[in-house]
Amino acid sequence: MRKRYEEALNRAAEKLRRTAEDARAAGIIPYQSAEGHWIASPYDGNSWWTGGFWPGLMWQLWRWTEDPFFREEARRVGGLLTEEFRTFRKLNHDVGFMYLLSSGADAKLTGNEQAETDTLHAASLLMGRMNPKGFIRAWNEPDRAGFAIIDCMMNLALLYRASRDTGDPRFRETARVHAETTLREFLREDGSVSHIVEFDPETGARVREHPGQGYALGSQWSRGQAWGLYGFTLAARHLEEPRFLEAAERIAGNFVRHIRPDGLTDCDFCQPAGEERIDNLAGAIAASGLLALGEATGKDAWREAALRLTDGLLEHCADWGGERCGILTHCTASYHEDGAGRHTNIIYGDYFLVETLMKLCGRDADLWN
Ligand code: GLY
Secondary structure: OHHHHHHHHHHHHHHHHHHHHHHHHHOOOOOEEEOOEEEOOOOOHHHOHHHHHHHHHHHHHHHHHOOHHHHHHHHHHHHHHHHHHHHOOOOOOOHHHHHHOOHHHHHHHHOOHHHHHHHHHHHHHHHOOEEOOOEEOOOOOHHHOOEEEOOHHHHHHHHHHHHHHHOOHHHHHHHHHHHHHHHHHHEOOOOOEOOEEEEOOOOOOEEEEEOOOOOOOOOOEHHHHHHHHHHHHHHHHHHOOHHHHHHHHHHHHHHHHOOOOOOOOEOEOOOOOOOOOEOHHHHHHHHHHHHHHHHHHOOHHHHHHHHHHHHHHHHHOEOOOOOOOOOEOOEOOOOOOOOOOOOEOEHHHHHHHHHHHHHHOOOOOOOOO
């Protein structure tokens, strides 16, 4: 079994070593593979929330292969991301995704002191987004001052780490307040989670839910379910709060009930029957989250579900050939908006697939810790 995952990692390293030359020559942060080339994100330049996944992928592969090319490529993009501190206005709660996997990884894996400073800088930006009424503000538009989103549960990892590295509890306690609000306001009876909840930014009162990237209001956007599953698992680990682990298990139970027979994941668990809209991003994130949950609870069922997802992805949706620059196919950014990609190869699908494989081979860089 493990041999299969080792082989997949070797193939990933070989393919991405080759296609990374394309990204480096173009000077971009890869977002998506199109017509045989890596292309940058269509939105917000180098401040787009996915910028950390390419360096995260390079750091994981550096760990797997020890080929210095991957470290240098990770640092090339890490440099582009720290330049975005000066732009600042486009950065949002996703500084967790962006800097944990770039400067955070560099500091963790090599002891690079400037990278540690950059990671703490990012953590301060995230903490500064806390509305004292009880939630971390997701985005910057003036009419979205009260928006909080489930994805942020992953970004909290930057705060846990900053408290550990500095000995200052403010970061961790900020994360705790946001996680408690998310538990109270996002988790539904059936174990699913909302994508976006809007609060009154002056009072903190709940205003309404928004459908976000899912199929409809009240539906179950699968990637949101995956962020919740993994994010509450991390919260339980760092905040040592059993309610967060219970939440992670409820979300996981709902997710696992919806895995397709072929091991792939629909874009929304409430999408119309017969609608073929897959989001393998969700499957890859959930696979890694379920491995973390299995470890946290000691329950084999979560690991077995992670293997079902991983095997489904490898069997049906891994492109080892030359058609695409990346690996994982059938990634869908949003149910209704195709601008950021539908049924295509998107960088964080490759990141979470490789992270999952690294866990299964006992070599994960543990970048959320
Ligand atoms: N965090 C944004 C997304 O999952 O699309």
